[in-house]
Amino acid sequence: MSQQPHSHDDPGVPGVHREAHRHAGQPTHRHPHHHRADSGPAPHEHAHPTNLESLTYIVSPVHALDARAKIVGATVLILGVVLTPPLRLAEALLLAALLAAVAASARLPLRRLVTRSAAVLPFAGTIALLAPLGTDGGSWNIGGLTSAWTGGGLVVTWGILSKAWISAFCMLLVAASTRRSDLLGALRRLKVPEVFVMLLSFITRYVGVLGEQLRSLRTAMVSRAPALRGRALLRSLGSIAGNLFVRSYERGERIHAAMVSRGYTGTLPMASRGRIGPADILFMAMAALSAFAVALY
Amino acid sequence: MEAGTTPALIELRGVTHRYPDGTEALRGIDLTVAEGRSLALLGPNGAGKSTLLLHLNGILRPTSGSVSVDGAEVTPATVREVRQKVGLVFQDPDDQLFMTTLYEDVAFGPLNGGAAPAEVDRLVHEALHEVGLADAASRPGHHLSFGQRKRAALATVLVMEPRVLVLDEPTANLDPRSRRQMVSLLASLGATALVATHDMDVAWDLCTDAAVIDDGMIVASGPKERILTDAALLEAHGLEMPWAVRAALADPPVTIAP
DSSP states (O other), X not given: OOXXXXXXXXXXXXXXXXXXXXXXXXXXXXXXXXXXXXXXXXXXXXXXXXXXXHHTXXXXXXXXXXHHHHHHHHHHHHHHHHTSSOOOHHHHHHHHXXXXXXXXXXXXOHHHHHHHHGGGHHHHHHHHHHGXXXXXXXXXXXXTTTSSSOHXXXXXXXXXXXXXXXXXXXXXXXXXXXXXXXXXXXXXXXXXXXXXXXHHHHHHHHHHHHHHHHHHHHHHHHHHOTTOOHHHHHHHXXXXXXXXXXXXXXXXXXXXXXXXXXXXXXXXXXXXXXXXXXXXXXXXXXXXXXXXXXXXX | OOOOSSOEEEEEEEEEEEOTTSOEEEEEEEEEEETTOEEEEEOOTXXXXXXXXXHTTTSSOOSXXXXXXXXXXXXXXXXXXXHHHEEEXXXXXXXXXXXXXXXXXXXXXXXXXXXXXHHHHHHHHHHHHHHTOGGGTTSOGGGSOHHHHHHHHHHHXXXXXXXXXXXXXXXXXXXXXXXXXXXXXXXXHOOEEEEEESOHHHHHHHOSEEEEEETTEEEEEEEHHHHTTOHHHHHHTTOOOOHHHHHXXXXXXXXXXX
């Protein structure tokens, strides 16, 4: 049966609503409300869908920086590393030390970040293996043993792999120290096209769901066939991959149906906030200086 | 259905739907949801309930027959209004909570409708209050428990102030406490509704009318007192009597025949 409308009358307490409204089948009570304006670090007890997302809730000076500053700083540094000749050993060590220091001040687990960013190496590696075949300059031909792999070729390989790893590490630093909502809002305000932000929003939202489904499918597989090896294992994993693809596709259709049911016609509505402060400017400046140092040295 | 003393808010006439591969999901559906009444749509799995629901706000078009909402037929020209009037809540809340925070999810509908930010703010807060999630507005939807997510999904539709609510399995997979909360929440809304459900007790508690669908056709429809007390009808279509009805009978039937 429907509730009687009632009003709270407590003008002294901030955040308490004063207008009459219905409650969902519960007795009248006063409760503090959450408004968009008041947010701050608070202890929370929800599960995180992915491990990376749990890292973004750490409290540290790097986490407190404005997301736009982090994105711009990382981008400038990446460009500095990528658009310049391959790093010499001293430069590489200094840059590694700098990045490790940032990771430490962000209280992030360095080893996990390093191994995660190394995931980009197989992709860079395929190019890195082929690129030397097109270079010349400098020969380390030890009596004819290394003819195809001249010094120039090895430098190119090192260049591609090191730049890929460093770029991935910088991006991962930003991703691990910025909450999803702040990251997406910052991208929007940096005028990244809405299509890309929307894409990133949905990917980050549903990667956790995909991960859970993968975990339960793997558990089911391992429960029924604990000693699976070799080709049989690969075949099962292939079935799991196909299954996840179909489920994800169908979920995509359902999400679209839900969006359309709420009036979606092609563009997402939005809004966000934040402020660039002196710490943020300093961060961007230091990233730019490091990039210049790498470029000019 | 009883002869229309109240105006029909949703009317399906001779609706058939054939999938691209040829299978007939709906084979001549005639159904009416009158204003102020709530209809329980009951049926075994695979009967066509979900397909039917998707016709109600124009996501699927009938192969033949017509779907009318509030007197106007659902066509590409009228579909925008229809989607505001018919609030469709899907079964999996994860499909409906896709924005970054709960506030944004609930604001999605009004913002798409072109409301001003201040108005959106007011509507969102009212909707979150109605479902009891006002203090979770700045949290991401997927940080809520399953029962809370179901209520959040309901809020994303209530905020658009629909004339009729269409719910797909609102109590499925809920633990007993969440189920009770959901049922009392739905009862407190007092809205015109169409509820597709397996849960015979929810159908009995919440709805005024019932319709049984099997194999793409409506096999019976009418007031719940007539439909939900007919044991033979229910068991013939893979259903059973609600506990409230069984408790009232002197000699209730024991189980569903295999």
